[in-house]
Amino acid sequence: MSIKPHDQASGGELATPAEPIADPGLPAHTWRPTDVDERLAKRAERQVAGLFALSAVFTILFFVSYFVFKVGDNWDVGAGLGASTVALGSTLGLALLCIGIGIIQWARKLMADHEIVEMRHPARSSDEDREVTIAALGDGLEESGIARRPLIRNSLFGAIGVIALAPIVLLRDLGPTPGQVEDEEEGKGLEHTIWKQGVRVVRDVVGTPIRAADLQIGDLVNAVPDGLFDLEGVDLQAQKAKAPVIVVRMEPDEITPGPGRDDWSVEGIVCYSKICSHVGCPISLYERTTHHVLCPCHQSTFDLADSARVVFGPAARPLPQLPLAVDSEGFLVAQSDFTEPVGPSYWGRGE
Structure with missing residues (x-):
């Protein structure tokens, strides 16, 4: 930022700096292999999409584990943790981990990594600044490659869409609804207890x-x-x-x-x-x-x-x-x- 002497603006406010300072000595921008070699960029794109797809697979395994391993009725994995706990925790954790690693890989290898200078401005930006900001956001969206790389975009949305279903499945553990048919065992549900005729x-x-x-x-x-x-x-x-x-x-x-x-x-x-x-x-x-x-x-x-x-x-x-x-x-x-x-x-x- 420019640190030039400020002129006193009307109303007692300081004038906005006019332009950024010269290059303070940052090293020259280094192009990444994926920036100059489209073949490497495509490979990185496939890697990211593969991580998102792997996340979807782990989420599906989470659903399978939820219905296969019953709480309290499965073998002990260790440290007092049953198969249900380990399977649900590991599959859901790996699904989230794959999405996180995929996004990091995407950012490091395919998104633009140029330094950006942003001018300081009053609390309310001018209309010109707002237009510049919107344009910068558009440029950032374009440089992220989300529009040009549909494989990454679609695989990411697919992975997030699948993993978003996990909380819906877990709602089943809240128990039967009041109007739900009672289980065959007595006293289940919200409307009945184990009291019955002759119970002391x-x-x-x-x-x-x-x-x-x-x-x-x-x-x-x-x-x-x-x-x-x-x-x-x-x-x-x-x-x-x-x-x-x-x-x-x-x-x-x-x-x-x-x-x-x-x-x-x-x-x-x-x-x-x-x-x-x-x-x-x-x-x-x-x-x-x-x-x-x-x-x-x-x-x-x-x-x-x-x-x-x-x-x-x-x-x-x-x-x-x-x-x-x-x-x-x-x-x-x-x-x-x-x-x-x-x-x-x-x-x-x-x-």
Whole structure:
């Protein structure tokens, strides 16, 4: 840039430098082999296109690995990493690496490498400068060869297009949609749990069954379905997120049963989902005198004596109630699964 003395411009601004300084001593531009030999340029072009094509191949292998190797059901590669993890990570990583190397090779061997001088200008460029900039961008686009080298352009767009499909495939891991048909195994999906007729209500953590006669007025017990801890991995975590319940005993005449729920309690014992219907926090803060249970996250409050009706807070719906019965040994069991989905509301409920 020219560092000539500046004249004071009107308005107190300094005048813009007129022209760049002379060559400060940079070495003369050296032409690359691909600049002077079209045969070498074509070979470099094929190399770049080959890298982009290889990226597309690795992306396809990523898709294949996703459906071939199941999480938790494949051989251990090492360091605790299964085949699914290694295959998905390596194929997607190599696909991205090939695109990166291809772009670097393209820039080093085929794009123009001349030094460019840009004049300094005020915050807002003049119309002439804008026209020059647009022309320079056009020249840069032309010198990049993207228009003259359709093999590179098309292979790059193809590789990027294929690899862009990877996130779409990974959306499948978000789980079934609310309206999706349930899996053959019980309790899958968002609308059902492993509660069913005859499943005993057992204390959380210890897993001991709960005898109705052992509960006192005012007791609140955190409970889960019998058999929950026989599950493993993803199945265990999914059921722990939606199957836990709270069991409360109160005076039978204090209970106001909802429509069709006259036989859902046992001698004043009621059972509700422990998962808040607002955003899914676990609930257990119980006020014995009012029969209110409080969610510690956002203070949604439910009346357990009145079908877990919302009495305060942002929750939009009551806690789902689990219908209870007593088996031949006097232990609490479920009459069925919850008759409504557990947890936060979602788009399929019309709420």
